[in-house]
Amino acid sequence: MMALCMGMLVFAASCDNKKAETKAEPAKVEVEVITDSAFQQKAAGDYASLDQKTVITLNSDFTVTTKNYKKNYYKWEFMVQPQGSEANIMLASKGMDTDIKDQAIIDVEEGKIVVNNETFRKAAK
DSSP states (O other): OHHHHHHHHHHHHHHHHHHHHHOOOOOOOOOOOOOOHHHHHHHOEEEEOTTSOOEEEEOTTSBEEEESOSSOEEEEEESSOOBTTEEEEEEEEOOSSSOEEEEEEEETTTTEEEETTEEEEEOOO
16 A cells, blocks of 8 residues: 555656646747848938928938827838838837837838828938
8 A cells, every 4th residue: 555655656746747847938939130231221311291291210220200290100120121222111109018010111212101101202312
């Protein structure tokens, strides 16, 4: 009887050890950050609305400032690697729990950015 109890105790202890070993660590998600320094330099600047009252300023370090726009964007990033003079970008503003992201299209040759069906243009040099 004593041997049976000891055997069950050893078995229970070994099961507990196996449970501890099989606990999986949370998966780590790696996010690839797309950069293109030449494109970032070309994209940097002030983009104004038609009436010149609203301005979105993209900086080459992926920061953004806005003036008189309905959202206060603070950063931008490439969604995919830029193709030629165009790129799909994501503009982010602060939300309650997470960033609120808007997709935009930028064309550095034409000097324009389209956000929420609204076009903003760079001043001609």
